[in-house]
Amino acid sequence: MAASELDRRYMEAAIRLSRTHQGLTGTNPSVATLIVKNGVIVGRGVTAIGGRPHAETQALAEAGEGARGSTAYVTLEPCAHHGKTPPCANALVTAGVTRVVAAATDPDDRVSGKGYAILRAGGIEVEENVMAAEAADYLAGYLIRSARKRPEVTLKLALSSDGYIGRAGEAQVPITGSVARAQVHLMRAESDAILVGIGTVLSDDPQLTCRLPGLEARSPIRIVLDSHLRLPVDSELVRTAANVPVWVAARADADPAKRRALAAAGCRILATETDCGATALPELLEDLAAQGLSTVMVEGGAAVATSLLDENLVDRIALFEGAVVIGSEAGVAGPDLNPHIARDFKQLNEFRFGEDRYREYVRST
Numbered sequence: 001m002a003a004s005e006l007d008r009r010y011m012e013a014a015i016r017l018s019r020t021h022q023g024l025t026g027t028n029p030s031v032a033t034l035i036v037k038n039g040v041i042v043g044r045g046v047t048a049i050g051g052r053p054h055a056e057t058q059a060l061a062e063a064g065e066g067a068r069g070s071t072a073y074v075t076l077e078p079c080a081h082h083g084k085t086p087p088c089a090n091a092l093v094t095a096g097v098t099r100v101v102a103a104a105t106d107p108d109d110r111v112s113g114k115g116y117a118i119l120r121a122g123g124i125e126v127e128e129n130v131m132a133a134e135a136a137d138y139l140a141g142y143l144i145r146s147a148r149k150r151p152e153v154t155l156k157l158a159l160s161s162d163g164y165i166g167r168a169g170e171a172q173v174p175i176t177g178s179v180a181r182a183q184v185h186l187m188r189a190e191s192d193a194i195l196v197g198i199g200t201v202l203s204d205d206p207q208l209t210c211r212l213p214g215l216e217a218r219s220p221i222r223i224v225l226d227s228h229l230r231l232p233v234d235s236e237l238v239r240t241a242a243n244v245p246v247w248v249a250a251r252a253d254a255d256p257a258k259r260r261a262l263a264a265a266g267c268r269i270l271a272t273e274t275d276c277g278a279t280a281l282p283e284l285l286e287d288l289a290a291q292g293l294s295t296v297m298v299e300g301g302a303a304v305a306t307s308l309l310d311e312n313l314v315d316r317i318a319l320f321e322g323a324v325v326i327g328s329e330a331g332v333a334g335p336d337l338n339p340h341i342a343r344d345f346k347q348l349n350e351f352r353f354g355e356d357r358y359r360e361y362v363r364s365t
């Protein structure tokens, strides 16, 4: 039986469920499973915090005997490998599930089609690629890390209505309102790391944490591109480094005394061969992926954004536009986005957050 409109609606619900652990599952993607029998959801599962147990085993445990004769909706192909637990594909067969509707195929070599093969060999009817694009959007960090050996890079920008990112000589000029700011904090919580250039730290002294009530513990790693270790030891970032990690990418030959001072304050120093400009970025991102990071959100400034765009290292642009007017006398220009958007991106959506306009673009090339 081909996928129906109802199948798509269950899959949509599963994709939304998968979002709840986005950023919390380590190198494992956050995936979800819904087990549906006679129109009733009898089991739900989302990859556990830390990455295990997998979604399917939890959903099957909740469904119990109810899984027999059911349909399972999975946002990623069920695994086929023996990790800490037996393969989810086998668990679905053993539980007596009769139909599996799946969104994305797992690129992991240990799975990649083998999960579907186990299901079919066990007599399960399998529907692949149902809402695959929507699921892939949520799995982007995992899929990009797997295909490109680097994290998914999201460039977050807030522009005034006249197109500026700040006012010269002034720290943290408010450009968007409270609703948009809350959304940015949620995006931080869902990211593995936030990345900024040292210029942004020196001018704004930002915290870059998630300060949404109840989600404070979900602040991501904060990464500063700082070739010459100019990061002040009394900055907000360094003062909070014991609670929320701070990684500093610096030249290997940067001042050893400063290196020791930052390390003593709890920062981790990542060495790069060259200045942290465009040339060091691919290597740095590869290093971050090797250390298990799947998603990085870039929050400033214009130089870092321009380098990443020029190197084709941006996968997603999250563009907030506020009602504020800054004026050309003091306006700090952002990166020149338009040629990049026209050439390499397509618009994914558009919302309003309070008074502010939000548009999201994803790479189309």
Ligand code: AOF
Residues within 6 Å of the ligand: 027, 028, 029, 030, 031, 032, 046, 047, 051, 052, 053, 054, 055, 056, 076, 077, 078, 079, 082, 083, 084, 085, 088, 089, 106, 108, 111
């Ligand atoms: C699933 N369900 O919920 C997730 C899956 O280290 P392990 O044993 O946990 O395996 C990690 C791999 O499992 C990961 O690379 C991906 O292929 C798959 N993720 N699979 O059946 C899940 N999160």
Ligand code: ZN
Residues within 6 Å of the ligand: 054, 055, 056, 078, 079, 080, 087, 088, 089
């Ligand atoms: Zn599994």
